[in-house]
Amino acid sequence: MTLIKSTTKAHLALLGANIIYGANYLISKGIMPDKIAPTPFVFIRLMICVTLFWGIKFFLVKERIEKKDLLKLALCGLFGGCLNQTLFFHGINLTSPIDASIITTATPVIVLIFSYIILKEHITKNKIIGISLAAVGAIFLIVYGNKAAGTSSLLGNVLVLINACSYGLYLVLVKTLMSKYHPITVISWVFLFGFIFLLPIGLPSFLNTNFSSFDTHTYLTIGYVVIFTTFFAYLFNIYALRFVSPSVTSSYIYLQPVVSFILVSILAYGFMQTQYAQDINLIKILSCFLVAGGVYLVSKPENIKVTKPSYNPKR
Numbered sequence: 001m002t003l004i005k006s007t008t009k010a011h012l013a014l015l016g017a018n019i020i021y022g023a024n025y026l027i028s029k030g031i032m033p034d035k036i037a038p039t040p041f042v043f044i045r046l047m048i049c050v051t052l053f054w055g056i057k058f059f060l061v062k063e064r065i066e067k068k069d070l071l072k073l074a075l076c077g078l079f080g081g082c083l084n085q086t087l088f089f090h091g092i093n094l095t096s097p098i099d100a101s102i103i104t105t106a107t108p109v110i111v112l113i114f115s116y117i118i119l120k121e122h123i124t125k126n127k128i129i130g131i132s133l134a135a136v137g138a139i140f141l142i143v144y145g146n147k148a149a150g151t152s153s154l155l156g157n158v159l160v161l162i163n164a165c166s167y168g169l170y171l172v173l174v175k176t177l178m179s180k181y182h183p184i185t186v187i188s189w190v191f192l193f194g195f196i197f198l199l200p201i202g203l204p205s206f207l208n209t210n211f212s213s214f215d216t217h218t219y220l221t222i223g224y225v226v227i228f229t230t231f232f233a234y235l236f237n238i239y240a241l242r243f244v245s246p247s248v249t250s251s252y253i254y255l256q257p258v259v260s261f262i263l264v265s266i267l268a269y270g271f272m273q274t275q276y277a278q279d280i281n282l283i284k285i286l287s288c289f290l291v292a293g294g295v296y297l298v299s300k301p302e303n304i305k306v307t308k309p310s311y312n313p314k315r
Contacts, residue, residue: 010243013236014252021104022259024229025097027221028089035218038089040209043202044222046081046195049230053188061184069180072173073189080170081194087163095156101260102137102288103160108250109134109294110168115246118172126297134294137287171246174238183238191234257288 004012032038057063065073092100109130115121170190177186240249 006243010240013240014244014249015255017233017236017240018252018255019259020228020233021253022101022256023263024225025092025101025256025260026263028225028229029092029097031218031221032089032093035213035215036209036222037205038093039086039198039202040206041222041225042082042085042089043198043206045085045226045230046191046198046202048226049234050188050191050195052231053184053191057184057188061182063182063185065181065185065189069177070189072177073186074193076170076174076177076186076190077193077195078197079166080174081190082197084163084166084170085194086198087159087166091156091159091163093156095153095160097260097263098257099153099157100160101257103157104164104256105253105288106134106137106161106294107164107168107171107253108247110165111171111246111250114169114172119175119246121247130294130297132294133290133297137290137294140283140287140290168250171237171241171250175241175246178238178241183235183242187234187238261288 028041032041088100112121112123112127112130116123174186174190237249
């Protein structure tokens with residue numbers, strides 16, 4: 001039997017994670033804010049996943065963190081656990097799933113910028129052109145969101161963009177820990193710190209949530225977001241970062257608008273939900289191509305360095 005290469009597994013993990021994320025734009029929006037507000041939704045997401053990740057770590061991964069790495073893990077928890085998830089859910093609550101998925105594809109450009117600052121990665125002419133192109137597409141869509149019909153929103157689009165910046169910084173910061181610790185160890189600490197940062201505002205909103213109004217659809221949606229979008233998607237991404245660079249990891253993000261466009265089109269034209277039909281127009285498609293084109297230039301294969309894992313578990 002031919003064994004699958006580690007890098008191939010990493011790419012499959014990234015493919016799976018971004019299909020999950022692409023569907024999440026529409027699925028998570030479906031119960032907000034009628035059934036649950038964004039903040040308690042994120043609180044539930046982090047609370048359950050902290051329990052899951054630490055349960056796995058307790059039984060399978062016996063590893064300690066050096067004190068000097070706690071600050072970096074805390075920053076990863078802030079940007080990759082608390083801020084990015086809270087901003088995303090508040091953003092998607094206000095704006096179109098398509099707008100959000102297009103804006104999020106600017107993440108590879110953001111990763112490139114932070115990689116240059118933190119990891120000292122070289123920026124080529126193609127990458128500069130790509131950054132400019134993607135920025136034009138994202139900014140154009142954000143400004144247009146204030147005037148567009150459908151479910152678009154300027155504030156929602158801005159929150160999603162800040163979320164993308166937060167997540168991009170997290171990808172770069174967490175990469176520096178992947179050669180030192182097991183993925184389960186890293187993600188467990190990231191979610192623990194993220195949960196701690198969210199606790200002051202998350203707990204009161206969680207306690208004030210009207211759980212009696214939840215129906216089967218609500219619980220299924222929360223289950224999808226917790227198990228797939230959070231637990232599996234984060235696990236897939238953290239696994240992939242052991243074998244590929246942050247630039248490669250983030251470049252898969254531009255698959256998300258494809259998934260979002262397909263699902264929104266099904267709702268708009270298959271199930272005749274007219275509010276979503278207004279979310280699909282030529283301007284948004286053009287913005288999508290601008291962002292995707294910029295991302296392609298940023299993530300061209302010859303500019304990507306694939307790294308081999310050097311993780312050595314502590315005894």
